[in-house]
Amino acid sequence: MHAIGIDIGGTKIAGAVVDTFGTIVRQSRVPTPAGDVTALEDAVVAMITELADGTESVAVGVAAAGFIDASQSVVYYAPNIDWRNEPFREKLEARVSMPVIIENDANAAGWAEFRFGAGRLVSDMCMLTIGTGVGGAIVASDTLFRGGFGAGAELGHVRLVPGGLPCGCGQRGCLEQYGSGRALMRMAGEIADGGGIGLGLARVREERGKLDGRGVGDLIAADDPGALAALKQLGGWIGQGCASLAAVLDPQLFVFGGGVAAAGERLLEPVRRAFVEHLPAQGYHPEPEFAIAELVNDAGVVGAADLARVWVQRRG
Template sequence: MHAIGIDIGGTKIAGAVVDELGGIVRSDRVPTPADPRLLEDAVVAMIEGLRGGDEIGAVGVAAAGFVDAAQSTLYYAPNIDWRNEPLRAKLEARVGGTVVVDNDANAAGWAEFRFGAGRLVSDMVMLTIGTGVGGAIVAGDRLFRGGFGAGAELGHLRVVPDGLACGCGQRGCIEQYGSGRALLRMAGEIADAGGIGQALARARAERGELDGAIVGGLIEAGDPGAVAALRQLGHWLGAAAASLSAVLDPQRFVFGGGVAIAGELLLEPIREAYLEHLPARGYHPEPDFVVAELQNDAGVVGAADLARVWVAEHA
C-alpha cells in the first residue's frame, strides 16, 4: 500500500507518494510559507493533490525540531513558529486518515536504513552535514527516539569543552565543528593564513565571500587549501563518531547532506580520527563509514515509511 511523505524544510516543502520498496510514484514541491497557518494550508493542499486516485495507507510528515514520542506534537521547531503544536491532530482533522509526525533527520536516517546505505545492518548512526548537523540512530532495527521523543540530536554532542558558542545555548557542539557552516569558517581561516589558502583567498576576493559552491568546487578540483579544510571537518566528525561508538556500537556510520558528496575525501579523515579517538582501539570492532545514497529523497521516503510502520504496529 502506498503512503505519502511530506518533508517540511526551511525554504521548501517536498512531498511524494512512496511505494513499499521506497520508490517514488509521484512528487511535488512548493516554497515554504513563513506564516504557520499558510504552511499548514500548503501541507494539506499537497496531501490532497498527491492522493490522486491511489489508495493511501497513511501520511508521514517530517519537520526539523523536537517531536513527542507519540509522533504527534511538535514541541519546538527552530525554523517555524510552532511551539507545542498538535500538528497530527490538526492535519488528521483536515485530510482524514492516519497522519504521523516525525523529526526530519529521523525520517532521512530511517530511509537510509530501510532502502539506502544502511541496508543489511541492524544498528546504524547517520550524521547529516548541512548548515548544521542532524542525526538519526537505529538500534536493533528500530529508530531510537528517546523517552520524550527528542533523542538523537547528535549535532549537539559536545566535543570541545568551552568551545564555540552554539545556537542551542551551549558551547563546543559538533555542529560548530562538523557542519557546512563550520567548513566555510575553516576555509576562511586557511585563506587568511596564505600558503595553501591562496586559491581560497582569490575566490573570496572575487566573489566577496566563500560559499558552499565555491569551496565544494575547489575541493573537487583538488585545491590543497579547500581539501585541508575538509580534512579538519572530517577530523571532528571522526572524533564524535568514536564517542558515539562507545555508547551505541553501530555497525555502520552513514554521512549525508551536501558536504558528503565529497565522498572518500571526507570519509578518509573521518576514519583516521575515529581510530585515533576510539576507546580500546585494536579490540573494538570497527564499523563501516559510507555516504548516504538517497540524498534529497530521503526525507519524503523516510516519512512515508515511518507512517506505514506506525499503521502496521497499531493495526
C-alpha cells in the same frame, strides 16, 4: 501499499507518494510559507490532497526540523517555523482522511537510508547529516531511536570541546560547531587568510565576495590543497565525535548525508583516521563501516512515508 511523505524545509515543502520498496511514484513541491503557520498548514493539506488523489495511500508521514514528542503528534519546537507545542498531527488529521504521524526530519532521512539506502544490510546504524548544522539519526536493533521524550538523537549537540565555540542551542563546544558546513566555511576562511595553500580559497572568496558551499565544494573536487586542508580538519572533528558515539551506540555503520557529504571519500578518509585514533579500546573495539548516504534529496519524504506505513502496519 502506498504512503505519503511530506518534508517541510525552511524554504520548500516536498511531498511524494512512496511504495513499499521506497520508490517515489508521484511527487510535488511548493515554497514554504514559514512566516504564516496557518498558510503552512493549508499548503500541507493541499499537497496531501493532491498526492492522495487516485493512489489509495494508507497514511501520511510529515518530517520537519525540531523536537517532536514521543507520540509523534506535537512539535515542541521548530527552528525555522513559528511552532511551539504545536499539535500538528491533530490539526492535519481533522482535515485529511488518513492517519498522520509527525517525525523529526533527520530521523526520517536516517530511516530512509536504513531501509532503502546505505544502511539496508545492517541492523544498527548511525547517520550524521552534515549541512548548515549537524543532524542525527540512530537505528538500534532495526528500530528508530527517539528517546523517552521523543527528542533523542540530536547528535549535533553532543559536547565535543568543553568550553568551546558557542552554539545556537545555548551551549558551547557542540559537534555542530566543528563538524558542520558552517564550520567548514570558517576553517576555509582561516586557511584563506594565511596565504600559502590558501591562495585558491582566497581567490574564490575575492571573486564571489565570500566563501560559500559551492565555491569550497568546487575547490575540494579539484583537489585544491587549501580546501582539502579545511575538509581534513572538519573530518578530524567528525571522526572524534563518531568515536565517542561508537562507545555508546556501537553501530555497524556510520552514514553521512547533507551537502558536505558530496565530498565522498575525500571526507570519509580523515573521518576514518580520526575515528581510529580516538576510539576507546583501540585495536580491540570492533570498527564500523563508513558510507555516504545514497538517497540524497529524497530521503526525507521516503523516510516519512515509510515510517507512516510501518506505524499503520503495527497498529493492525
